[in-house]
Amino acid sequence: MGVSYQAILWNKSKKRYDLWMSLFIILVLAVFVLAQMTLHPSITIETLIIRATAFTAITLLHIILIIGPLCRLDSRFLPLLYNRRHLGVTMFLFALVHGLFCIIQFHTLGDTNPIASVFLSNQNYQEISEFPFQILGFLALVILLLMAATSHDFWLKNLTPRIWKGLHMAVYIAYALVVGHVALGTLQYESKPLYWVMLLGGFVVIAGLQIFTGLREVKRLRSTSEKTKDKFVKVCNFDDIEDSRAKIVTIGSENIAVFRYDGQISAVSNLCRHQLGPLGEGKIVDGCITCPWHGYQYFPHNGQSPPPFNEKLKTYEVNIRGNDVWVDPKPKPPGTFIQPAKLEGSAS
Amino acid sequence: MEGLVNICLWLAAAYLLVGLIFYLVCLVRGMQTIDPDTVGAPVSFRLIIAPGVIILWPALVGKWRTKKPSE
16 A cells, blocks of 8 residues: 555445445344244343354355355456455454353353353363363454454555465364354254254355365466476467456466456566455456456556555566467566567557 | 463463553554554544554564664
């Protein structure tokens, strides 16, 4: 970034996103509360709050985890990704309310510190049927807190995108802990198989989508041409790239987005400086490469963000021989101008 | 077990207290050394990063120390 931070950089899209998110959450809560009151007419308000916040948090967690692979399968899901961080923070707040109500209801009546009580009230670690599942939920909540607390771009910049991304990949550990928390809790307190079915269904969907998109990515990486000439590697034909779009290629350790625009070709790093989003899945808008995740922009010929922003991408030398596009996989320093390669006979 | 849990909780509380003090110091001076883009940022921004600063203060202390000589 190159401008002062704001708490939230509101725009029309984010407001629309949050409105739809709020409506969805209200719907989930309403359906769940109605179902609980029908199935358990004598349910107390505390138990209802504990269950409803847990259900909403888990539902949001599942949605968060499937947004990424869905976007890779179909770009029509990209709007869901745009403001995923608000979804994440909202999910944490529901999990926090759930955790606080559980601690108040189950751990404040004795003379032990309530948080210590979470770890001490049940120490049957040897018995799977009596395992203290609360601890798993507590640890998941700590991870979610860390992620929510670092969701602002201030942290992305100051922890560096790589560390920030690594930190936020802990969502999978949190998910595993949540699955353990719910599965063991259900085992101890619920005789109906409904919760097991829902948990297993959610796991199958998340794991299935992640594995499927992962395998597709591996296949794509393997399909990259390795035909070399001088220092250049042939990556595709000019016509293989749609106008204002890119082809993503991986040569050695370099993940490169080769863009076609105005009858010419430029190549930059495929990783957005914001959250390492796949730039090659974006398109050229107003003369700039535009990240499909959050709209960060870069000039294709030098990888620099338009002023006042100062993010820079690595750039790569390119040329066109006949109809073939060739890329030198040795990156130039971020922000280096590279003359775009033009198709012979192109007027642009 | 009880002793170990209590020690861990006291250590966590002490760690977070240091984080809180660091955050308050940063509000007065230091934040703009760590990240110049915080200059002119509104109070709401300073509040929204508070939990992160209190939890991850060692990362920012390191950044502050390495940047200080050039300021």
